[in-house]
Amino acid sequence: MISDGILWRVGNGASINIWNDPWLPGRENNRIPVNEIKPPWSTVIQLMNEVDSTWNRELIHNLVDDDTANRILAIPISESRLEDMLVWKFDGSGEYTVRSGYRVLITDYLQSNLHMSSTNEEYKIFYMDRWALHIPEKIKIHVWRLFNNMVPHYENLARRMLCGEAVCPLCKEDFETTEHLLGSCRVLRTIWTSLQVQIPPLDASLDYKDKFVKAYIEAEGRQKRFIALSLWCLWFHRNKLIHEGTKFSMPHLLGFIRGYERDLGLVRENLCASTAFMRNEVWRPPDYGFVKINFDASFIPGNNFALIAILARNHKGEVIEAVTYLVEDVDDTFVAEARACEKALILTRLKGFRRLIVEGDSLTVIKKLTKNEEDRSIIRPIVHNIQRLRQGFDEVSYQFVNRSLNAAAHTLAVEGRHRKVCGAWVDGLPETVRLVVEEDWLQWCQRI
Ligand SMILES: [Zn+2]
Numbered sequence: 366m367i368s369d370g371i372l373w374r375v376g377n378g379a380s381i382n383i384w385n386d387p388w389l390p391g392r393e394n395n396r397i398p399v400n401e402i403k404p405p406w407s408t409v410i411q412l413m414n415e416v417d418s419t420w421n422r423e424l425i426h427n428l429v430d431d432d433t434a435n436r437i438l439a440i441p442i443s444e445s446r447l448e449d450m451l452v453w454k455f456d457g458s459g460e461y462t463v464r465s466g467y468r469v470l471i472t473d474y475l476q477s478n479l480h481m482s483s484t485n486e487e488y489k490i491f492y493m494d495r496w497a498l499h500i501p502e503k504i505k506i507h508v509w510r511l512f513n514n515m516v517p518h519y520e521n522l523a524r525r526m527l528c529g530e531a532v533c534p535l536c537k538e539d540f541e542t543t544e545h546l547l548g549s550c551r552v553l554r555t556i557w558t559s560l561q562v563q564i565p566p567l568d569a570s571l572d573y574k575d576k577f578v579k580a581y582i583e584a585e586g587r588q589k590r591f592i593a594l595s596l597w598c599l600w601f602h603r604n605k606l607i608h609e610g611t612k613f614s615m616p617h618l619l620g621f622i623r624g625y626e627r628d629l630g631l632v633r634e635n636l637c638a639s640t641a642f643m644r645n646e647v648w649r650p651p652d653y654g655f656v657k658i659n660f661d662a663s664f665i666p667g668n669n670f671a672l673i674a675i676l677a678r679n680h681k682g683e684v685i686e687a688v689t690y691l692v693e694d695v696d697d698t699f700v701a702e703a704r705a706c707e708k709a710l711i712l713t714r715l716k717g718f719r720r721l722i723v724e725g726d727s728l729t730v731i732k733k734l735t736k737n738e739e740d741r742s743i744i745r746p747i748v749h750n751i752q753r754l755r756q757g758f759d760e761v762s763y764q765f766v767n768r769s770l771n772a773a774a775h776t777l778a779v780e781g782r783h784r785k786v787c788g789a790w791v792d793g794l795p796e797t798v799r800l801v802v803e804e805d806w807l808q809w810c811q812r813i
Contacts, residue, residue, distance in 0.1 A: 372454035374741060375440050376447035378409030383428075387454075389436050390697075390743055395454065403428055409449075412437070418444045420694075435669055438694040441703075443746035445753065452741045499629055500590055504597040511596060512574065514543045535603055535613060544573040546600065548580070552615075553599055559619050560591045590629065594622050647812050648770045648805035653680045655760075657722045659771050660709045662692075662701035663778035669694055671701035672787075674778035675709045676798075677718070682806035687790040687798070688712055689781030702727035703744040703751070706734070710754040710761075720760040724771065731765040773801040 373388035387395035522528035605611040677686035
């Protein structure tokens with residue numbers, strides 16, 4: 366699975382073979398579909414114009430079909446000439462994360478297995494519901510692996526002749542099988558009783574998987590978390606016992622599960638509180654001497670272009686620049702947003718602004734700009750360029766805001782798209798944008 370998930374992120378293109386390597390972004394068909402390899406061209410760097418580091422549009426259209434050409438042209442490249450990089454393609458950030466791995470597993474599983482089961486709907490609810498459950502990914506994955514008989518318990522090891530043991534090391538009453546670890550182990554049953562997890566009476570003719578799914582679906586939210594947590598904790602302590610000889614203690618285990626569940630609840634409450642706080646926020650003018658930029662992109666899927674808007678305001682909330690641009694060869698929202706931010710810096714530098722607060726509603730883009738980590742995503746060349754542009758200013762800071770606080774830039778992007786206006790709005794702002802700008806100022810003045 367891991368090798369299927371590998372993708373080249375294009376930097377200078379020198380390390381990537383045009384015909385053999387997976388380098389087209391997306392979840393599938395990452396290799397160029399070709400019947401014949403066209404010999405003089407072998408590496409991706411040959412598809413770029415050397416002078417300005419753009420794609421050689423004509424050459425690309427000559428070598429591949431139109432769809433593929435559009436996919437290539439939509440890959441951002443920049444003058445920075447970064448190294449090519451191998452990334453994990455199922456995750457937008459390019460990092461292999463447990464979450465994206467899990468998502469791939471689930472999708473594959475649903476596609477390949479569900480049609481065989483008579484309890485389709487219940488299984489689907491089970492998978493999707495656990496997906497929404499507020500527990501760490503590693504725990505979800507453990508439950509998923511256990512459920513699908515992929516955990517290396519004694520029975521699975523014995524089947525591969527890797528182990529002679531067979532009896533559950535916790536209860537010592539029965540063979541350690543998936544069925545045992547998923548519900549019939551006495552230790553697990555004791556845990557569930559202590560946590561008041563209710564297992565409904567179930568038809569004895571059902572197999573253990575069906576039983577588990579039914580019991581799970583009928584449990585309420587907190588009990589579901591207890592079920593998942595206890596399966597994971599039990600396995601964790603079982604391994605501690607076997608590999609490190611750590612004595613198993615029921616009160617300790619119960620305390621651990623309860624504490625863990627409580628912490629998860631607290632994290633969730635804090636998240637809700639901060640979202641609520643954001644909702645009451647108002648747009649905020651910059652301090653005197655600073656300019657605040659709001660940027661946004663209005664992206665039209667299927668057309669490969671986006672309209673981006675940049676709105677600059679001073680400390681009195683007055684609009685000092687309003688510009689829209691059409692960006693071609695974009696098939697990704699993040700790319701469009703990153704391009705908008707890049708344009709904002711280019712524009713304001715030309716205008717001679719020295720101190721900026723740059724505000725956008727794309728969390729991904731803002732995060733990449735504020736974190737000092739190596740970026741592996743598709744917008745890496747653009748982020749790199751933005752960081753380079755930053756050197757032309759005295760001060761630049763980036764802020765993420767939710768969409769309602771970015772409404773002025775958003776409205777400008779939509780107006781630009783409808784009226785097909787690109788460039789500075791010299792004849793004045795559209796009425797819709799002016800109203801949002803006034804509303805922003807009014808709310809700032811009326812804030813508590
Ligand atoms: Zn047992």
